[in-house]
Amino acid sequence: MGSLFRSAEMTLCQLFLQSEAAYACVSELGELGLVQFRDLNPDVNVFQRKFVNEVRRCDEMERKLRYLEKEIKKDGIPMLDTGENPEAPQPREMIDLEATFEKLENELREVNQNAEALKRNFLELTELKQILRKTQVFFDEHEGCTNPTESMTRALISEDSIARQSGPVQLGFPEKPLDPEDYYPCFVAGVILRERIPAFERMLWRACRGNVFLRQAEIETPLEDPSTGVQVFKSVFIIFFQGDQLKTRVKKICEGFRATLYPCPEAPADRREMAMGVMTRIEDLNTVLGQTQDHRHRVLVAAAKNIKNWFVKVRKIKAIYHTLNLFNLDVTQKCLIAECWVPVLDLENIQLALRRGTERSGSSVPPILNRMDTLEDPPTYNHTNKFTSAFQTLYDSYGIASYREMNPTPYTIITFPFLFAIMFGDLGHGFLMATFGAWMILKEKPLAAKKSDNEIWNIFFGGRYIICLMGLFSMYTGLIYNDVFAKSLNIFGSSWRVYNLSRGDVEAIASDHMLDPATEDYVGYPYPLGLDPVWQLSKNKIIFQNSFKMKMSIIIGILHMLFGVAISFFNNVYFKNRLSIICEFIPQILFLTLLFFYMVVLMFIKWFMYFASSDMRDLEYSTRCAPSILITFINMVLMKNTPFEDKCKTANMYAGQSGIQTFLLFCAFVCIPWMLLAKPIMIMRGRKKASAYSVQHQPITTTTATENGDAEQPMHNNTGGQQQAPSHGAHDEEPMGEIIIHQGIHTIEYVLGSVSHTASYLRLWALSLAHAQLSEVLWNMVLNKGLVAEGWTGGIAVYIIFAVWASLTVSILVLMEGLSAFLHTLRLHWVEFCSKFYSGTGYAFQPFSFEVILDASNQAKEE
Incomplete structure (x- = not known):
């Protein structure tokens, strides 16, 4: 261990x-x-x-x-x-x-190359088949002509005449009409990507000055690109033009748009014969492609x-x-x-x-x-398992502990979920969180085997034990607060007579009734566990919970800080740092105890001495004469008397309080120069002693040289050899000015930090109240709207509104509020707790491990 x-x-x-x-x-x-x-x-x-x-x-x-x-x-x-x-x-x-x-x-690679070549051939044959099929439709439109090209010639002539009759603007048509015999039209057919058709058509029209006739038809089924395997949509086109000059120009345009040209016979019989040959080759290619894919x-x-x-x-x-x-x-x-x-x-x-x-x-x-043997600082290695590793990660992300420094992880296993639960205390919300954590723990192996690349899920799964513990502790604090989804549990019965009223009377006075222990409403015995359920009906519930939770936050915070200072003592004892124990630990523990822990003692004295009473004979010890702890503490520091009523006789809680407080304040103020000056003075005196010691006991040396001309070697006297001067730890080589500055910063940080850190623990009170109030708002403003409805409409309303309430509860109160409480708890451990003892200046032990290497490779591959 x-x-x-x-x-x-x-x-x-x-x-x-x-x-x-x-x-x-x-x-x-x-x-x-x-x-x-x-x-x-x-x-x-x-x-x-x-x-x-x-x-x-x-x-x-x-x-x-x-x-x-x-x-x-x-x-x-x-x-x-x-x-x-x-x-x-x-x-x-x-x-x-x-x-x-x-x-x-x-x-x-050979199979892929062969498959690619086969797919390319298959694509070409498929495109050729589509060309033969689509162009047949074009030719059939002019089946009345003996020669198909004659129909296209007439189309060109008709377009020419229409263009000449349309006005003075003419796009590349000759000024004089030509005879049909002067036309020697030819055509090319091919396939092009469907999205390139508009630009392709415009380019043909402009480059050929309108002396082309283009027909295109879409291929309904997508075709597979053999290089990329992507499904693309293409269109068949056929272009009629006149002369070799236009033929060259059209082919260059087709090449620029990456259109594939195929031979297309002019005679219908030749086209049918070619189509039959293409179909036969496609069937053969399908067979070969299937065998190739099976082999692959x-x-x-x-x-x-x-x-x-x-x-x-x-x-x-x-x-x-x-x-x-x-x-x-x-x-x-x-x-x-x-x-x-x-x-x-x-x-x-x-x-x-x-x-x-x-x-x-x-x-x-x-x-x-x-x-x-080495003077180098070794790496820090903490043995962990799947339970403690998540808590250890919290501190490793703050800073790797120095070698052999006290590891706060074992204590954090308890303090972290407990401080979280103080802020998140709700039996219902804690149950949801604990159930989620327990589910991840029970399904640990199958969930880990999935190896999800979702970063948020991996964070939740990595902290499954933390989540489960936070939920369980929140259930405990929720039971103490008697808070379940903004409602209370009546387990042991109430200690107030108002609880025995009828339902109508309770509903009538719920908004105005204030619980007062001094009245006859209070029976006189405490509730066995946590808060009495009747506080949910009281108008002064917030006032009561404010006082309760604020004092509890201060008590827990000061105990937490005292524990951190105590851990620094064990660190100094282990490293045999007697100087730090005398000059740092003792004044620090005295300063924190004499001022802030004394405030905690006053809280307990007030709880035990003063009680609610309406009897004027007990006025001195009634809540009316109970002094404010905060005012008493402030006046103690300012050395002022606390004001009180004449009927209360005194503001002191016990005899001799003023004198004791003055003595405690004096001792606390003495601790400040103690922390500031004692360590530099003792280091300075130690260095002077070491210097005087080295001068008085300087060994007698003679100069010798080796045969190879080495440097001078010290020769020790016969009285005991070379002796070592007293050691002063890590401060031997540090300049004195830096030691003084460092000690001054450390003293100021601790003194001011004791005040700010104590106030920082009030976040336990603030977030707890905020969580309870938000839960109450969701109950009253959302779910309660469905519960008051009656009849069959009320059932439908409850069904719908419950879904809304449950969604808001999980998303806001469990997730968002849970994350907020988690971050605040993390801050309390990193800043308020660790600053008392944790240096975090080490470096992690990174062993040569196949498991770590393989996990890192898998994560890099997933990313």
Whole structure:
């Protein structure tokens, strides 16, 4: 459990591996996931490292697998995921994998090329079939002519005459009409994309000056583009023109618009013969295309069964060679040297993994793992599980804890949902939240297997345990507040006589009646659990809950901050920082206790001493004479007397209160210069002592030189060798001016922060009241409208209005208010709690782990 309350103890180790066993040993360490390797070649280019060729081979294999995966997804073939985690293959198996992937890629590319060529031929034949069919309609329109082109000639002549008769504006027609014998019309037929027809027609008209005759018809069924596989819509066109010059111009325009031209016989018999030949070829192509697609499907189905495992194997091989590139080679080129951070408690497991790797490789030389001494700060590693990982993430996002610093996560498991529940306290809303969290926990495995790429869902699923706990704690606080969807539960009966009135009397006085414990309405015994349900009918409910929740927020907030200061004591004890305990912890705990915790004590004194009474004989201890805690505290700080009525005799809650408060205030003010000056003065005195000590005990040295001309070496005297001066922790090399400035900022921040942080906990009170009032507004303004309706219309109204109320409740009160309370709770832990002890200046332990690498690869692929 030590690693739960404090980060795991780490050590820097040096690892010696034989070249033939290095791959297998690193593979075992990757499966274990407990070793963080350091780069021993920071100045070496990545392209000049020893295993760069192996990494490139892995990149190439991964590229081929991505190509296969893309083709599999294109055909909609499910990829088998057995959930297995295959081991990293041996280096000699890379050749087999490369050959398998090369064969699959070449075969698939060849099949795709053949299929594309066949589809292109099929497209051309289909377009030709459509041309023959559509142009037959054009020719049939002029079947009265012996020669079909003669009809088109007459059409051109008629257009010419119409154009000449229409006025002086003429588009490219000759001034004199030509004889029909002077026309030698010819035509071209083709297919073009349907959306290009208008621009194509305008270009033909302008470029040919109107000396063309264009007919077009749409192809009803879409055609598949063989290159992209996209369905496109096309149209058939036929263009009649005169002369070779126009023919060249028309063909260039067709080429510019990417229209495909096809031969179209002029004679009907030739067209019918060509159409029969085209149909025969289309049927043959359909047969060949079907066989090609079947072969492609069989190849992809076979690949889909193993592609998941292939990805895992290739990524593991690549990760191993990436890690081996971080190692150094010794002078014999037979041994690899690595440096790594490892948890001390897991050294035995790491040794076993290295032994397994050596046995797998068949090496006879065992690996060597030596612990090293270093002044470098180790990484921070906190053992977590699926329950604690979500809470640990909250603090890791704020800042990674320093090495061996107190880990606040175990305490946050309780304090976080509890502070949230104070703001979100509602039995009904808490039940909805707890049910949602419990559903995600119970369906954890199937939901995790889906691997959704929805970021919001992943956030909810990652915090499922937090959501469940927040809901359960909210149910508890909702029971204390006796608040269920803005209504109360009558479990134990009321302690007020007003509860015994008839329903009509209660409804008549509900809006004006105020509950007063001093009257005869109060029976005299407290409600067993939480608030009395009759407070829902009272006019002064808000006044009562204001006082109750505000005092509760202050009490919980000050206890929470005191707990944070107490944790700093355990940090200083662990790091043997006696100076911080004397100069920081003691004045901080005194300042917070003597001022703010004293205010909490006054609250409890007031609750125990004063009571509601209408008897004038008990006026001194009645609520009328009860002093205000806030006024008393303010006057204590300002050293003023609290005013009181003459009938109350005194403003003090106990004898000698004024003197005790003056003494507490004096001690609290003394703590401020204590925090400000004590630490710099003690550091300064320690440095002076260390300087005087080093001068008095300076060792006798003689100057010597080695044969190679090395620098001077100090020679110690015979009285005990070179001794160390007293150590002063991390402040030995820090300039004195910076220490004073840092201590001044820290003191000001703590003193002012004690006031602002105490006030910040009032958000517990404010959000709790806001949530309750919003819930009441939804009940009275929405759902209550349907409940007051009578008859069959009331049933319909309730059905509709309940749906509206439920939607608003979930979207506003559960989601939006829940998010708001979550963020405020997060702020209370990050700022008000962590500022007392948490430095968060460390860096995370990032071990070489196949599980982490594979998860990161899957997430990157989904994005």
